[in-house]
Amino acid sequence: MLVTALFLLLLVSYALINRYNSTAGRDLAVLKWGVDDLTPFCPYMIYFYVSWYLQLALLAWHIWCNPTAKATHHFKLMVGISSLGMALAQVIFIVYPTWCSRENVDLSGVDPLTVLIFNRLHSADAPTNCWPSSHVLISALFAFYYTYYLVSTRLYGRGKTVVLCVLVWIWSIGIWLSTVFIKQHFWPDVVGGLVIAGLVILFERLYQCRRSRRI
Secondary structure, three states, rough: OOOHHHHHHHHHHOOOOOOHHHHHOOOOOOOOOHHHHHHHHHHHHHHHOHHHHHHHHHHHHHHOOOOOHHHHHHHHHHHHHHHHHHHHHHHHHHOOEEEOOOOOOOOOOOHHHHHHHHHHHHHHOOOOOOOHHHHHHHHHHHHHHHHHHHHHHHOOOOOHHHHHHHHHHHHHHHHHHHHHHHHOOOHHHHHHHHHHHHHHHHHHHHHHHHHHHHH
């Protein structure tokens, strides 16, 4: 419960930092590469982007269906590590605020539902807090720990587990790509999110190894 409350608190602090960086008149850096200008705008990738919100819900659903101590441990582990990653990212948002231009977002000829989703996204999330990408960070941690959960708990047969793990990684990679194809982020933001995810995973693995040696 405490870990979940911390995660929710960090979601609120993300929104507050986002609003502050977009309204306080701060100097915002633009961190981009040449490949960003070559990356096309693909409006329908927005559906991959918003599916990010389903990932934690999916993990929680699995634990609801399998309320074992091991399943609960995996959920707390992922939420705890995600909280650590988000905390690190938010320190960066404050110290090194970045901004992403939306000038290439052209919704002419796009269906009304997709336009509505874009409008809601843009009104709720100002184009700051870009580097590293929280979307990429949390999605990468979800893919790692959810597949770790599937393999270690052995809920399904080997073949089904492999298929599910592949699908989870395809889903997460689609989310990473969506951040740049809908012009919500630049490529350095994606790399930054993956680096932070890798660092917190490494920290957790080293901690678990040292803990097991002491026991």
